Amino acid sequence: MKNIFAVLILLLFFFESKSQEKQPVEEISKEKIVELRNFLKGKEYNQDVAIFINFKIPSNKFRLFIYDLKKGKVLEKAIVSHGSGSVISNSNQLKFSYIENSYQSSLGKYEIANKYFGAFGLSFRLKGLDKTNSNAMKRAIVIHSLSCIKDEESSEFACLSLGCPMLSPKFLKTAEKYIDSSKKRIILDAYY
Numbered sequence: 047m048k049n050i051f052a053v054l055i056l057l058l059f060f061f062e063s064k065s066q067e068k069q070p071v072e073e074i075s076k077e078k079i080v081e082l083r084n085f086l087k088g089k090e091y092n093q094d095v096a097i098f099i100n101f102k103i104p105s106n107k108f109r110l111f112i113y114d115l116k117k118g119k120v121l122e123k124a125i126v127s128h129g130s131g132s133v134i135s136n137s138n139q140l141k142f143s144y145i146e147n148s149y150q151s152s153l154g155k156y157e158i159a160n161k162y163f164g165a166f167g168l169s170f171r172l173k174g175l176d177k178t179n180s181n182a183m184k185r186a187i188v189i190h191s192l193s194c195i196k197d198e199e200s201s202e203f204a205c206l207s208l209g210c211p212m213l214s215p216k217f218l219k220t221a222e223k224y225i226d227s228s229k230k231r232i233i234l235d236a237y238y
Contacts, residue, residue: 071102073120074111075237082235083115085155092230097158097221099126099211099236101140101151105204106196110211112224121224124217125196129209140238144174144181149208152179152187156234158225166190168218170225172211172234179236185209189234191218211236 078098086093094116103109108123131149132140143150154176161170169190174182181187187209194205195214205212211234213221225232 071100073103073108073123074098074100074113078235078237079113079115079118082155082233086115086233090230091157092228092232095121095224095228095232097232097234099234101128101132101142101153101236101238104138106202107199110213112221122217122220124213124221125199125204127192127195127204127207127210127212130206131209133206142178142238144177144179144185146181146185151207151209151211151236152182152185153236153238154179156182156236158189158232158234161222161225164188164190166192167215168222175233187211189213189218189221191215 082096094114096113096115098111098113100109105125105128108125110124110126111120112122114121128140128151129149132142132151134141141150142153144152152174154174156172156174156179159171159173169188172182172187172189174180189211191214192205192212193215195212197214197216
């Protein structure tokens, strides 16, 4: 009887610890998709395609997604950097800010504005649409590329930016095709 009781205790402990293991982070939160679809209703933005950045996913994994809102599927995936100021020492967590010179990434919805060629070559200005990213234009937060960003997932974390979502040069060209072919501006939603 004691052995059966001991086995039951061990099984209970095993299943309890299994249920508390970290579940993998989903690519795009279903709630975020619904929230963005509702935000877009009646607005002069692209209703078919959006870009999501899920900062819960580590920077060495795909965490930027070009998403088909009509068909409900991911079209493209990429590695994307976060700001050096977002790093918390001795932690896997990130922090975010819209404050100038914080070098942190900012969360929220952005309008992908005009394309230009600057210090990093091809770039897209980001206009913050939420209080959490309202200084994006003032901070010069833009989508641009840098060769230290890989095209594939790896064991090495992505290099850090000053707050901009940096992509690989190859993937920026892929994103450019979606952005340029859109008659209406595309929304990027960065969340954590």
